[in-house]
Amino acid sequence: MSERTHAQVELDLDDIQRGVLSPRPTPYAATYILFRIDDRDHGRELMRRVSAVVTSAADAVSPLGETWVSVALTYHGLRALGLRQEWLDTFAWEFRQGMAARAGALGDVGESSPENWESPLGTSDVHVVLVALAPDSAQLEAAVDRARTAYDALPGVTAIWRQNCHALPTETEPFGYRDGISHPAIEGSGTAGSNTLETPLKAGEFVLGHPDELGGIQTTQPEVLGRNGSYVAFRKLHQRVGAFRRYLRDNATGPEDEELLAAKIMGRWRSGAPLALSPAHDDPRLDADPYRNSFLYQQDDPAGLITPRGSHIRRGNPRDAEVAGVPRLHRMIRRGTVYGPPLPEGVLEDDGADRGLMFAFVGAHLGRQFEFVQSEWMNDGVFFGAGDAKDPVVGSADGSGDFTIPQRPVRRRLCSLPRFVVTRGGEYCFMPGLTALRWLGDLSD
Template identity: 45%
Template structure:
């Protein structure tokens, strides 16, 4: 059932505990995708200020607020705008200049900080993401094809009536089993946002300060993150990182075949779990180190109820496993880091056919299978650049030198993966780039008030 997790969420929702202005925040910030899910990403270019503002004026009517974010919705829409898009809509220079430098520059210009080089370099990206063309991103999540079609018609069906806006393209996505292209149940670990009115699940620890995700609220430092001006533009908004990857599922399968201890699917799955840090069901290695546990993987009250404090040596979950890198909770880090200011709200979406264990590298084709890596944070641009530099494409923070993330790291030369073991650790060579970057952008997700302010050219009044 698509909304089982929402029914559980409603049991923990306390309206009297809400301190955020939910009626002004886009629902997509707090509302997780359904399981299973379908959806669509649409990219638009603003050709005239009037056209761009007219687009937002129509779109905002179909963007639900977070006021009822735990209620049943069969589809919902979110809207984000790039700095180039805000400029194209005619925002005054004072407001444009108030945005953080990385956002103003855009993702392609930050390739050095993001370590997007070689086959991930901006010049290799799809045309969709080049030359600051992506101005407005519209994302629709739904629990069925029918609901998606209805939402798409409402949110985008009027485009031919608006002059001055070009639809660059759309990309449908969906996962009947909520798994990523490699067959792993993903986006299980999500932060609890203080003030959203929800009691914590086991393993969520304390709520993270709302200002880490919502502009204008106090962050983990005790004060708000700097936000764009005027207040009506910045407050209750957030920032979004959008990165599209092609997934080389056949190459992944080949790697597991070559390096598994035995020529069995069970042995290949065991090595894959070491690389990811979870089994395909989502069961974490530290709770089920020997075999997959589907019941555990599907149990929201247990599948995130862990840290790595009892696995200091990494004997259950290797230090370099993908999920341990992305959230080292309780690990001993060589480089001191405040993990709570690098927490992110994940809204990733899988596209293409389901994982097939029989695929080989010869079967891999561009744009056939992949993942839109999307996350939301008030520090999104800083966080992704930190993740890319320190936790994904280096291993110093866990005393592994140049070893990179085995799942999303860029491996311009074959890399290595270390598996702690007794009496000596094992090293698996030949890790390659299993997810190739095809494009991306830094986006701003305004509040509903801000969307209307832009649509009405409020700075002119």
């Protein structure tokens, strides 16, 4: 297959859900609502109704104004709609198994294991995931109230769980770092990537029915069911903010060193300014710089003297660094929406409140994208020569691991890393194209 330029690629943007390709707006309020389908006809009717309000990637605004609505289904949800088994068997096998069954590969062990998940996450009762985002809570609730009439009138469809999310006043995630900075360039998406040095990725890395980086095309049977759809991994991640702050305080020589340690662990300063562009101190001015995410690692920092090779953002996207594997084949769209109240500044003990991120991965390859990154890059260090060292922020730490900060003349090592993030549940889902949603709604026995 010949190389195609960004301008030559055409995607059916009006058939792709906007939640697949568009970065999260700021500010925002959001909600996740899970449904169980007990009557397949009512489930199909729900698909018909939501297809009329789901926002497409071509829409400047949604049918509900500035609110975005996305809908995804689990494997059990597709079964509840009455799809034939031979059709279901054409979906990715990780999706068919479900996130709970894949917990070991994801590092969801110990207190993060499925038996400790929040009910009903990880069970066969979760069939449909509806996600809505709006500029503020009032507009979000108005949209949910309008949507409620669609499913309240369907007794065979039951809302079984809801998680509200919001932007913190600081526009950061709970640990205090600015979030949502990095977004890949995707051919034909119409949305610019955040790194101008990154060659746009083939659309098939994120959307089924289109060529990917290896020239393959992910499809389903029938083809209409999968085309322009994407796999999504939703995860509720509880963050131990007090423990994170206390660890930094206990291992720093003073306030300035504490912030430097926080930056070395993340790979960015709290403002979002990358160490790669501001090695010595935080520079909030970079927040307004359109090139703030345009940097590489191999040419300027192969040893990780500026951005440690084991830091969170370098593990998640090694860019051009020399590592085991091909980073472009494991590139992902990541989204994070905050839930729970912020822990007051300066507090070093967690107060028992539930706070963290609703994390979402979007892509066409659950195995070589999300699961690979989780198992090989976040929960192992072999890919860059660091043995079994885990990600210092989200890794499945047990208190025995460490984190190395390369520096001259003597490297610095942080020891006894505790687990800062605990998985409270999650689901593998499929986010159909709008045509597929209508097709699901029109199914008949």
